[in-house]
Every structure is written in structure tokens, then in C-alpha cells.
Amino acid sequence: MRKVLQATCLGSIAAFSVGAAVANDELIKMSQNPKDWVQPAGDYANTRYSKLNQITAANVGKLQVAWTFSTGVLRGHEGGPLVIGNMMYVHTPFPNKVYALDLSKDNQIVWKYEPKQDPNVIPVMCCDTVNRGVAYGDGKIFLHQADTTLVALDAKTGKVEWSAKNGDPAKGATGTSAPLVVKDKVLIGISGGEFGVQCHVTAYDIKSGKQAWRAFSSGTDDQLLVDPDKTTDLGKPIGKDSSIKTWQGDQWKIGGGCTWGWLSYDPAVNLVYYGSGNPSTWNPKQRPGDNKWSMTIFARNADDGKAKWVYQMTPHDEWDYDGVNEMILSDQQINGQDRKLLTHFDRNGLGYTLDRITGELLVAEKYDPKVNWTSGVDMNKSSPTYGRPKVLDQYSTEKGGEDKNTKGICPAALGTKDQQPAAYSPDTQLFYVPTNHVCMDYEPFKVSYTAGQPYVGATLSMYPPAGETHMGNFIAWDNKTGKIVWSNKEPFSVWSGALATAGGVVFYGTLEGYLKAVDAKTGKELYKFKTPSGIIGNVNTYEQGGRQYVAVLSGVGGWAGIGLAAGLTDPTDGLGAVGGYAALSNYTALGGTLTVFALPQ
Amino acid sequence: MELLHAPVRLPTNLEDKLLRKFWFAAAAMIFVVSGGTSFAEDAVDPAAVKSEDGKYFDKEGNPTFKVGADGTVDWYTYSGYRRYHSECHVCHGPDGMGSTYAPALTNSLKTMSYGDFVSVVASGRKNVSSSQENVMPALGDNPNVACYMDDLYIYLRARAHDAIGRVRPAKKEDKPEAYTQAENSCMGKK
Numbered sequence: 096m097r098k099v100l101q102a103t104c105l106g107s108i109a110a111f112s113v114g115a116a117v118a119n120d121e122l123i124k125m126s127q128n129p130k131d132w133v134q135p136a137g138d139y140a141n142t143r144y145s146k147l148n149q150i151t152a153a154n155v156g157k158l159q160v161a162w163t164f165s166t167g168v169l170r171g172h173e174g175g176p177l178v179i180g181n182m183m184y185v186h187t188p189f190p191n192k193v194y195a196l197d198l199s200k201d202n203q204i205v206w207k208y209e210p211k212q213d214p215n216v217i218p219v220m221c222c223d224t225v226n227r228g229v230a231y232g233d234g235k236i237f238l239h240q241a242d243t244t245l246v247a248l249d250a251k252t253g254k255v256e257w258s259a260k261n262g263d264p265a266k267g268a269t270g271t272s273a274p275l276v277v278k279d280k281v282l283i284g285i286s287g288g289e290f291g292v293q294c295h296v297t298a299y300d301i302k303s304g305k306q307a308w309r310a311f312s313s314g315t316d317d318q319l320l321v322d323p324d325k326t327t328d329l330g331k332p333i334g335k336d337s338s339i340k341t342w343q344g345d346q347w348k349i350g351g352g353c354t355w356g357w358l359s360y361d362p363a364v365n366l367v368y369y370g371s372g373n374p375s376t377w378n379p380k381q382r383p384g385d386n387k388w389s390m391t392i393f394a395r396n397a398d399d400g401k402a403k404w405v406y407q408m409t410p411h412d413e414w415d416y417d418g419v420n421e422m423i424l425s426d427q428q429i430n431g432q433d434r435k436l437l438t439h440f441d442r443n444g445l446g447y448t449l450d451r452i453t454g455e456l457l458v459a460e461k462y463d464p465k466v467n468w469t470s471g472v473d474m475n476k477s478s479p480t481y482g483r484p485k486v487l488d489q490y491s492t493e494k495g496g497e498d499k500n501t502k503g504i505c506p507a508a509l510g511t512k513d514q515q516p517a518a519y520s521p522d523t524q525l526f527y528v529p530t531n532h533v534c535m536d537y538e539p540f541k542v543s544y545t546a547g548q549p550y551v552g553a554t555l556s557m558y559p560p561a562g563e564t565h566m567g568n569f570i571a572w573d574n575k576t577g578k579i580v581w582s583n584k585e586p587f588s589v590w591s592g593a594l595a596t597a598g599g600v601v602f603y604g605t606l607e608g609y610l611k612a613v614d615a616k617t618g619k620e621l622y623k624f625k626t627p628s629g630i631i632g633n634v635n636t637y638e639q640g641g642r643q644y645v646a647v648l649s650g651v652g653g654w655a656g657i658g659l660a661a662g663l664t665d666p667t668d669g670l671g672a673v674g675g676y677a678a679l680s681n682y683t684a685l686g687g688t689l690t691v692f693a694l695p696q
Numbered sequence: 697m698e699l700l701h702a703p704v705r706l707p708t709n710l711e712d713k714l715l716r717k718f719w720f721a722a723a724a725m726i727f728v729v730s731g732g733t734s735f736a737e738d739a740v741d742p743a744a745v746k747s748e749d750g751k752y753f754d755k756e757g758n759p760t761f762k763v764g765a766d767g768t769v770d771w772y773t774y775s776g777y778r779r780y781h782s783e784c785h786v787c788h789g790p791d792g793m794g795s796t797y798a799p800a801l802t803n804s805l806k807t808m809s810y811g812d813f814v815s816v817v818a819s820g821r822k823n824v825s826s827s828q829e830n831v832m833p834a835l836g837d838n839p840n841v842a843c844y845m846d847d848l849y850i851y852l853r854a855r856a857h858d859a860i861g862r863v864r865p866a867k868k869e870d871k872p873e874a875y876t877q878a879e880n881s882c883m884g885k886k
Binding site: 169170171189190214215217218219221222223224289377500536538540541542543545548549550551552553554555556557651652656657685 | 777778779781782783785786787789790795796797820822824827828829830831832833835837838839840863864883884
């Protein structure tokens with residue numbers, strides 16, 4: 096069976112031994128094959144970097160569309176396809192179809208999977224019915240459906256091998272994130288931070304679909320999967336009841352801390368890394384306390400889920416700055432010393448660099464100069480507020496209070512960056528980050544909780560920073576010094592995932608629909624092409640038949656599809672004058688296409 | 697009518713639960729009376745002809761907005777702006793302008809009657825076909841919406857008739873005492 100699988104699906108990969116326990120080694124090896132794109136984030140370290148170098152800064156200007164594929168769905172298309180040998184696996188937003196295409200046979204559809212889901216899950220998805228992609232492991236394709244079902248499909252035939260229900264949409268839980276296969280398990284998070292769901296990351300056995308462990312973001316120590324004496328926060332043990340004592344009463348039960356972002360993994364130390372989202376509600380006055388462990392970076396043992404270290408970036412969140420963005424792992428030198436790093440571009444506008452083994456905080460700097468809610472993170476190890484951001488009263492919605500409109504906070508709730516993943520190039524040691532350049536007014540007010548209904552509690556109004564009209568930047572970032580190296584303005588938020596290649600090119604997509612290629616060293620724009628719809632997908636690359644291809648999903652939507660569709664409001668607008676910044680709807684409409692580019696033959 | 701069945705867990709007393717059930721009953725009655733799911737072609741003049749406790753009504757007796765010459769809006773319009781931008785804008789976009797997956801209510805409210813509005817918000821809407829999957833939840837069970845139904849209608853009606861622009865209303869009438877009482881009673885506040 097494995098030989099057949101190998102021949103038809105996996106191309107020429109070295110023979111691997113039978114058994115799920117080594118799915119880990121198999122995946123590590125596969126993810127090192129630059130011809131493939133085996134994991135949603137490119138590799139376990141979430142670098143979105145490819146060693147392919149057929150396309151270079153010198154020739155990318157000649158890039159052409161090689162082929163296209165319509166997904167048959169019209170909603171926000173996040174994520175990107177997997178490529179394993181000659182097979183490509185394309186996923187879609189709700190209804191979450193999966194197509195298996197044979198790249199060696201004119202991209203023929205070998206099989207198609209379409210789950211039957213109750214459409215009543217749609218209104219429980221706060222920010223469009225997106226999906227960030229499938230995962231591969233042990234001969235199976237794993238799909239995280241909108242209704243939270245995690246389904247394992249035979250990669251050859253698309254047949255369902257097992258399925259597991261991860262949450263309850265009637266209570267507001269849904270699924271949008273991509274799974275991660277680690278050793279003999281599949282890991283998956285869950286969504287519902289705007290619905291008061293007590294969120295978690297769950298590991299399922301890769302062969303049977305049985306739950307192996309589940310780690311909540313808030314709750315009792317048992318639920319958190321922590322050791323009060325061994326799990327550390329900036330070097331200090333977190334102690335007992337570290338979560339529940341930072342909430343009022345039972346509020347942690349509807350606490351949020353959702354885990355709908357990206358997962359990364361370091362096989363050498365067997366640690367999985369991810370971040371948790373906002374605490375529920377958006378009204379900070381209704382949930383006094385630090386609300387741990389929302390807005391937190393977790394480092395957990397992949398076998399049993401036990402947390403080795405944690406770090407909360409935005410204690411007692413007042414702005415919806417979810418901490419779920421990707422944790423990019425890199426090995427770099429700082430001050431002449433080899434360090435094992437974790438770099439994270441948070442919604443809150445700070446670019447963090449940490450030691451991924453110990454959880455030590457090394458750098459926390461603004462990656463958009465307009466970020467204003469904090470004057471910075473206390474980096475003094477002996478200070479009682481070590482590791483905490485200093486919140487400025489003027490931009491504190493807690494200080495402003497209920498029913499008062501706190502104005503001009505930067506970044507807006509959608510953050511300086513949302514889920515759209517950055518890329519890291521070991522060649523330049525720069526991070527390439529798609530950012531939002533948007534500020535907001537935020538007015539909290541009292542709300543009551545109803546299971547399955549939105550539990551929000553704030554009025555939001557978003558707009559570009561004062562005196563500016565552009566709403567996005569694509570930047571290059573030095574994570575050792577915490578500095579922006581170059582920055583390209585974009586009229587709209589850059590909501591696509593970036594790709595860095597050994598050819599010295601960096602790719603990203605824009606909300607108007609352009610696939611762009613820039614020079615990795617200077618940021619100079621080298622190529623652009625307008626695809627059928629706005630891009631919120633993640634660019635990736637693969638090789639087939641000796642040619643390098645670059646692929647990206649187009650299909651405007653996501654949170655960007657809301658705020659930018661009709662243009663944001665000009666806060667200096669006079670009484671009733673028709674204002675508003677350039678509307679995205681002037682540039683693009685709904686779509687659902689995969690566009691694949693290559694150099695001309 | 698699609699009703700999202702969810703257990704209602706709120707610290708309310710029986711009286712408030714009955715109030716919410718009243719909304720459903722009223723919505724259902726108005727729904728039936730107005731003849732089904734088609735939009736009533738409503739060319740009713742939105743001008744306010746009478747007021748009661750800071751709330752304005754058009755000549756048909758439906759709630760409406762009142763904008764003064766200097767731009768001062770009535771309390772309900774202002775409150776509707778806030779409630780809209782908490783519960784509705786995540787799908788329907790800022791200022792009722794629509795998104796890639798939910799219609800612009802500044803358009804819809806040009807012709808949608810009060811009765812239709814209440815029934816759609818309370819019981820949701822499903823437009824699922826081979827080319828689209830747009831589903832609106834039933835918000836009648838959500839006091840954060842159900843208690844502010846009129847505020848939302850009045851705000852969106854004002855937007856649909858260009859009576860107010862896209863920004864937060866700068867000047868507003870005071871919050872009427874009767875409003876505070878009704879709000880507390882509906883939301884179950886002490």
C-alpha cells in the first residue's frame with residue numbers, strides 16, 4: 096500500500112518506515128524537499144521560505160500565468176494549497192471543499208471532497224467563512240471544517256478515514272485554522288472569541304482520531320495543562336491557579352483565548368508554539384483582571400500538551416489584539432551568540448523576539464511607527480512590571496470607560512497584522528511582513544452573554560492614521576534590532592501571506608488582487624499581475640516537471656472584506672458629507688481562483 | 697423562519713423573558729400581516745410627525761429619526777449608531793455600507809418596512825444556493841440586539857435616507873428617562 100502511495104502521490108521520496116510514530120520524521124524530511132509545499136506554513140518553523148531559485152530577482156519580471164483553477168466558491172479565500180510530489184491539494188472557504196489535482200496530468204481533479212455542513216454555522220463565524228488550509232500526514236489529508244469537525248481523508252482517494260467533532264457551533268465555536276501534524280498526532284485550535292467560547296488546542300491520534308490531549312487557554316490548572324512549579328513565564332514559575340485568579344468569578348468559562356492562528360514546532364525540543372486570542376467580551380470593564388492566558392504565547396510539549404513556558408503579551412486586553420499570529424522559528428546570532436529564536440508579529444503592533452527554549456524576552460518593538468497605545472514593554476528584568484506593556488491612558492478603553500468613545504487608537508482592532516503570515520529568509524535574515532495601517536475609535540459598553548450569540552460589547556470605527564490615506568505597508572523587519580529595514584506603502588491592508596525564496600524574491604498579494612514580487616534586499620517592486628479578485632491567500636511555490644511555480648488563491652473577503660469593502664470613514668468628515676477613503680469595492684469583487692505563475696518556457 | 701435554538705442564560709426574571717417573547721410574537725404578527733418575505737415597497741415619508749419620550753414616529757406610526765438643523769440627532773439614532781457598530785458591522789460593514797458577504801443596509805432600508813426589519817433581525821435569513829452562502833443569524837434571542845431593535849431601525853433608516861452621514865453623530869439629544877427604564881428592564885439590569 097505504501098509503495099503504491101509513494102508512486103502515485105509522493106513522487107521520488109526516499110523510502111520511509113511503516114508506523115505512525117515516525118510520521119514526524121517523514122514530514123520533516125518531506126518539508127525539506129523544496130519542490131514540495133508539504134505544510135500550510137511551508138515548514139514546521141513557519142518560515143514560508145523556499146530554497147527554489149529558478150525564479151530570481153533578475154528574471155521575475157518575466158513571470159507569466161501558467162494555469163488557473165476556479166474553486167467554485169465565492170467567499171474569502173485564506174490559506175494556500177499543499178503540493179506533495181505531483182499532487183496538489185486545494186481547499187476552499189465554506190462549504191470547505193478539498194480538491195486533489197494531479198499536476199502531472201494537466202491538473203486533473205483526481206478526487207473532490209465536500210463535507211455536508213449545517214449552514215447555520217455561517218452566522219457564527221465572525222469574520223467571513225474562511226479556512227486556512229489542509230494538512231498532510233501519514234498518507235492522509237486533514238481538514239478543519241467550519242463546524243469544527245476535524246476530518247481525515249485518504250490522500251489517494253479522498254475517502255473519509257475518521258472524523259472528530261472539536262467543538263459546538265451552537266455555543267459559538269467554529270473552525271477556520273489549518274491543522275498541524277506532529278509525530279503521531281494532529282493538532283487543531285478553535286474559533287469563537289467573539290462568542291464567549293472557552294477555547295483550546297486539541298491533539299488527536301493520527302490513526303484513530305481519538306483525542307490525545309486538550310489544552311485550554313483559560314481555566315483551572317488541569318484544563319490549562321500546566322505545572323504550576325515548572326511552567327514558567329519570563330523565567331518564573333506561574334504558580335497555582337494562574338488563570339482563574341486573573342478573572343472575576345466564573346468569567347473564564349466564557350473567556351475566549353481562542354486558538355485560530357498558526358502552529359509551529361521545533362522537533363529538536365519537541366515543543367509546539369502558538370498564541371491565544373482575545374478575552375471575551377470586548378468590553379474590558381466587564382472582565383477585570385489580567386485575563387490569563389488570553390493574548391499569550393504558549394510553548395507546549397507535543398506528546399502531552401504540557402506547557403513549558405508562556406508569555407502574555409497584552410494583559411487585560413482593551414482593544415481585541417488577538418495573540419494568534421504565527422510564531423516563526425529561526426536560528427540566528429545575537430551579539431555573536433547562537434540563539435534559538437521565536438519571532439512574532441502581534442496584532443498589538445509589537446514585533447517580539449524571544450528565546451524559544453526558555454521563553455526569555457529579547458526584543459519587543461513597534462513594527463508600525465504609528466502604534467500608540469503603549470510606550471513600550473518593560474524590558475527591565477528586575478522591575479515588578481517586567482514584560483508588561485506600558486499602557487497610555489489616552490488610548491486605554493478601560494480608562495476611558497464604558498459608554499465613552501476612546502479615539503485615535505493605533506492599531507485598530509484588526510491589528511498591525513492579523514492572521515496573514517509573514518515570511519523569513521535565512522539569506523537576508525529579514526522578516527517580510529504584510530501589515531495593516533489602520534487606527535480606530537473604540538467605545539465599550541455592557542453586554543450580556545447568550546450561548547451561540549455574539550458577545551462583543553464595543554462600538555468600532557476604523558480609519559487610516561491621521562493625515563495618511565494608505566491603509567497597508569509591506570515591510571522588511573530585522574528581528575534582532577527591532578527595526579523596519581524597508582517599507583512599501585499599499586493603498587489597502589496587505590492581507591495575504593508572504594513568501595520568501597532563495598532566488599532573492601519576496602512575493603505577496605494585495606487586496607485589489609495584485610500578486611506582487613519584490614526584491615528581498617531592497618523591496619523594489621519587480622513584477623505585478625492583477626488576479627481575478629482581491630488576495631487574502633498565502634503565496635507559496637513548488638516545482639513540477641523542472642519548472643518553478645508560484646501559486647496564490649484570490650477571493651476577497653475575510654475581515655478585510657468588511658471594513659474596506661465600501662471604504663473606511665474619514666473621521667474628520669463634516670456633517671453628513673460623503674467621505675470615506677478609497678473603497679476596495681472600486682477595485683475588486685468576489686471571486687475564487689487559484690492562479691499559478693511560472694517563467695516563460 | 698429560521699430560529700437559532702440556543703439556551704438563553706441570563707440573570708433575568710420571568711417578566712423580562714416575557715418581554716423578549718413579546719418581541720417574537722410581535723415580529724411574527726407583523727411578519728404575517730405584511731405579507732411574507734418580500735420587501736414591502738415602502739415609500740412612506742420618514743419625516744417625524746410626533747414624538748413621545750424622546751422617540752419619533754412617522755405618519756404611519758412607525759419609529760423614525762429626527763435630525764435638527766444643526767445636525768443634532770435624536771437619542772435613538774445615536775444609540776443605533778453604537779449598537780450597529782457593535783453587533784452588525786462585522787457582517788454589514790461600517791455605517792451600513794455592506795461587505796463582501798452581507799448587503800448594504802443603507803440600500804435595504806430604503807424600501808424595507810419596520811415590520812420586515814424586525815422580523816429579519818429577530819429570525820435571521822438564509823440565502824444558500826450553489827453560488828452563495830449568506831446566512832444571517834436569528835438575533836431575537838440576543839438581548840444585545842433585541843433590546844435595541846428600534847434604535848437600529850431608526851439609525852439605519854436615517855442612513856438610508858441620507859439624513860446622517862457616515863460618521864458618529866456629533867450632537868445628540870439627551871437619553872430619555874423612559875428609555876433608560878425600558879433598557880434596564882429589557883437587558884435585565886438592576
